[in-house]
Amino acid sequence: MIQVCLVDDHVLLRDALAETIESFDECKVTGVAAHGKELQQIVERGVIPNLVLLDLNMPEMDGYDTAEWLFTHHPEVRVLILTMYDSEVALIRLLQYGVRGFLRKDIHPFELRAAISAVMKDGYYYSHRTTGKLATLFQKSYQENLPVERVMLSDMDIQFLRLVSTDLTYKEIAGKLNISVRSVDGYRDSLFDRLEVKSRVGLAIFALKNGLISA
Amino acid sequence: MIQVCLVDDHVLLRDALAETIESFDECKVTGVAAHGKELQQIVERGVIPNLVLLDLNMPEMDGYDTAEWLFTHHPEVRVLILTMYDSEVALIRLLQYGVRGFLRKDIHPFELRAAISAVMKDGYYYSHRTTGKLATLFQKSYQENLPVERVMLSDMDIQFLRLVSTDLTYKEIAGKLNISVRSVDGYRDSLFDRLEVKSRVGLAIFALKNGLISA
DNA sequence: GCCTTAGACGGGGTAAACCCTCAATAAATT
DNA sequence: AATTTATTGAGGGTTTACCCCGTCTAAGGC
Known part of the structure; x- marks a missing residue:
């Protein structure tokens, strides 16, 4: 049983x-x-x-x-x-x-x-x-010659996406994470690349659709 | 029955x-x-x-x-x-x-x-x-001395919110709606005011949370 | 040791987003 | 006919977002 x-x-x-x-x-x-x-x-x-x-x-x-x-x-x-x-x-x-x-x-x-x-x-x-x-994911990591860890999201990425999906500016986000605005730029651009979106709104939509923030 | x-x-x-x-x-x-x-x-x-x-x-x-x-x-x-x-x-x-x-x-x-x-x-x-x-809604419309229609969203508002929750720029959105970018500014600011958010991301989140776009 | 890789940061620039003010039109109200 | 109201949109401004170019450091592979 x-x-x-x-x-x-x-x-x-x-x-x-x-x-x-x-x-x-x-x-x-x-x-x-x-x-x-x-x-x-x-x-x-x-x-x-x-x-x-x-x-x-x-x-x-x-x-x-x-x-x-x-x-x-x-x-x-x-x-x-x-x-x-x-x-x-x-x-x-x-x-x-x-x-x-x-x-x-x-x-x-x-x-x-x-x-x-x-x-x-x-x-x-x-x-x-x-x-x-899964196949798509591994295929992507293979085509771009990157390890799977590169394709998936780190805790930092997720934390960042949560803050991006907010009325906060990047400057304020940088303050919350205790990093510089340039570092924020880096995370953002990296996510643009990996999630295949072009704007902050795209990131927010992604976060919502993937349940990263309580809808 | x-x-x-x-x-x-x-x-x-x-x-x-x-x-x-x-x-x-x-x-x-x-x-x-x-x-x-x-x-x-x-x-x-x-x-x-x-x-x-x-x-x-x-x-x-x-x-x-x-x-x-x-x-x-x-x-x-x-x-x-x-x-x-x-x-x-x-x-x-x-x-x-x-x-x-x-x-x-x-x-x-x-x-x-x-x-x-x-x-x-x-x-x-x-x-x-x-x-x-409902009470909150009517209270708000009363306090701000506005008809309920002003507090609720028009079809145009909803159509606009759907486009805002996208990778499109405001210029592109204006093109889609056949209006000028300035008009887009107007709709956006009006929604900022009524939905009490400060940025485009806020609008997108609102649209998602209210089921205006398929999550 | 050396090389690569990832993370954090900066300079400097363009485009987009944001935010005022004001104005013409048309529809609705009075 | 006159007044409001909504819609649309222009001028001109600041701030933020976006996107290159780099450097430095720390971690790990061989």
Whole structure:
């Protein structure tokens, strides 16, 4: 019997999903949480699931931090991401934390069941869409003769993108990060290049679409 | 028996929701659709529901257009908005189309049932949050001695916001709208004032958060 | 040791964004 | 007919954003 925990702040979807998963003979929902902190409490109480279905955008403690925590403290727990919009950024960041698969919320229930089965049987579940995105990413890093680390975003990049998606000027951003305006220029231009946008608005839109800021 | 149609492109939530609603004794789900076009087909086939639970961000035909279509062609059908994020813009636009209530997707199932009951019994359901937003809006229009139309966004504003949330320069935007760059300045400054932001990025963020562009 | 690479910073420049003031037109109000 | 109001847009200005050119330093590969 697969013991599943659901982590999503959208109660309506989460509870309905719990019923759907309970209807699968091979599964049992042993816990539901609105965000990472709640999951932590459940796990630390000794209820350790086999599989965690994890949303990304949540209050308190988001999916990234939750995946990282599970990876370092309970690596035996398999994590399946269930999110609104997928993105290369999410993909790369989460692969580092050993997540076993990615699902968009617009899938059909039978794909959910297939994904759960695959994760428990084969250890992972990557849809065509996911592998496609990964392939594009590695292809890009190969064509431009750059390591994958260059294509993906660092913590600094993400911190920077969060500030860019704000009414602050670059001068103010430089102040917040304790670096010079020229360094800000450098990060910006680097991101222009890698994210293939031409303006600050493009960066902000990218940050929004990739869930880097709470929409 | 209340006949309900569900319109949402997220199959997982929509189908789970259908089961939840079917479990309410007073309700029956007579149709599900992924977007407005599908709902149109259902209705034009003669299956006219009492209540439509409507998402806003959808492909093909979004919630706004769907609400407008229902309002003009089938005003007897009551519309209850079920969306990810609520916003003043959505509120004002949709009130024009006679929608009966607003629900965020992070509510509890019992609030959904209460809302459905209220809409069918009293004709509407406005949560404290909704009425709060409305109050703020009217208060603002009163304080600034402006008609509500001044506080809400025109079609031009929305069209403009969509273009602002793009890599295009204002010169290019002016070209697209067949107006001069100075007029663009005017629209921009007017929106700065009304939306209380200081930069183009602020406008883009606003547009995203209010679902004016597909995220 | 040397070489590359990445990060932080500067000079100096152009284009874009921002922000005033004012004015002509047309539609709506009175 | 007169007044307001909205729309559009011009002149002219400052600030910010964008994008080259560099240098220096620290970290890591061989």
